[in-house]
Amino acid sequence: MRILVSGASVAGPVLAYWLRRYGFTPTVVERAPTLRKTGGHAVDLFKPAVEIVERMGAWPRILEHRTGTDLITMAGDRIKRPIDVETSRLTKVMSDRHVEIMRDDLSEILYDTVKGEVEYLFDDSITGLRDDGDGVDVTFERTPGRRFDLVIGADGLHSNVRRLTFGEESRHTAYIGSYLGVISLPNHLNLDGRMMVYSGVGRMAGVYGARRLGEARAIFMFRSAAELDYHHRDIPRQKELLIRHFADLPWDQAPRLIKEIDRATTFYFDSITQVRMDTWSQGRITLAGDAGYSPGPAVGGGTSLAAVGAYVLAGQLAAAGGDHRRAFPAYEAEMAEFVRHSRAFGLRTAKTIIPDTGTRAWALAQSVRLINTLPGGLVRFALKLSRSGSGPHNDFPIRDYTPANPVRP
């Protein structure tokens, strides 16, 4: 069975590996001309995703490439003296196992697990999908048209496959009231294994060393009740908006970070938006990762969710012998609770890390202090009582879907 996967970041290569392993013939189409090497941003793999990459044989290299952010120093509007907190104390609240890695390093390591065994079409994009019930006719920007048995959109928050199949993006996304910016900058503070954060009312900024890139990343998040007016390709306007929201941040690191916004070579700016769809599948086409159920960038553990979703989708296809009419509903049912939890978690995280009042900013500082002093088990217990525990990011069971009779390629 020939399966086209659009997107080669996290969900895409995990799908490619497991589909191939189960005897399908995946092809991956990626819009970028090559694997991206700019580093992107730091992302998290929690326990279920760690188990998946272990099964793919990728864990030792992922460990080698981890960012190693061990310590966070937090200053803020309601913090008299900066608080140092070990990152592991924060991540243990979420999950027993965790690694942080730059997204581009992760993509490359995942890609290497199938390199030479799976066809990759770089520098290309799907322009048309026609599902006639027996297969999908696909047209591309560059590659001549082809027919596939199934098509999977793993092409992120602004998914092309989702737009072509389900219609305009705005019908399937929900703005959750905040914006996110990330820039690259020289590691002028020589941060190694450390992140410095300033938490203000309605905004937060942070800077961390991206060890393997020899530079640093600054992250900015702010609240905005209304969506801002800018074009997604108008970088100067996006930089201007970011500068405007942080120009008067009362943090000694802020002037340098703000100066770097203008000259940043790597720049990301977007609203924090969730993808909310009742179903991610239509006929022979389905979605995986951010494309189908992004819980919002940087707030909901989207990377682990993408890896797990891709693994479950490939597994359900194998279990159903390639019958998408059984596999797609089973995939959606198996992921439903994880997706719901991640959405709720994303909303809560955005509210917590960008507090909207002085009282909430104070409460955030107190929580960080508490996490720093209480034994990990007690913190987890307290979170469980307040119903904001880690849930599937720790507990999602990673099943073995290896079929007794693998599908013939």
Ligand SMILES: Cc1cc2nc3c(=O)[nH]c(=O)nc-3n(C[C@H](O)[C@H](O)[C@H](O)COP(=O)(O)OP(=O)(O)OC[C@H]3O[C@@H](n4cnc5c(N)ncnc54)[C@H](O)[C@@H]3O)c2cc1C
């Ligand atoms: C600034 C930022 C910070 C983040 N921080 C964290 C974090 O701390 N922890 C965490 O877990 N997650 C974080 N995330 C979220 C995380 O990056 C995503 O949840 C995760 O990368 C989703 O993986 P994915 O494969 O579904 O999609 P993506 O990683 O978005 O990949 C989509 C892929 O599809 C490709 N593509 C796009 N359009 C097309 C097209 N038309 N044709 C072909 N290919 C296409 C893209 O080039 C890309 O390779 C962050 C996200 C951002 C933006």
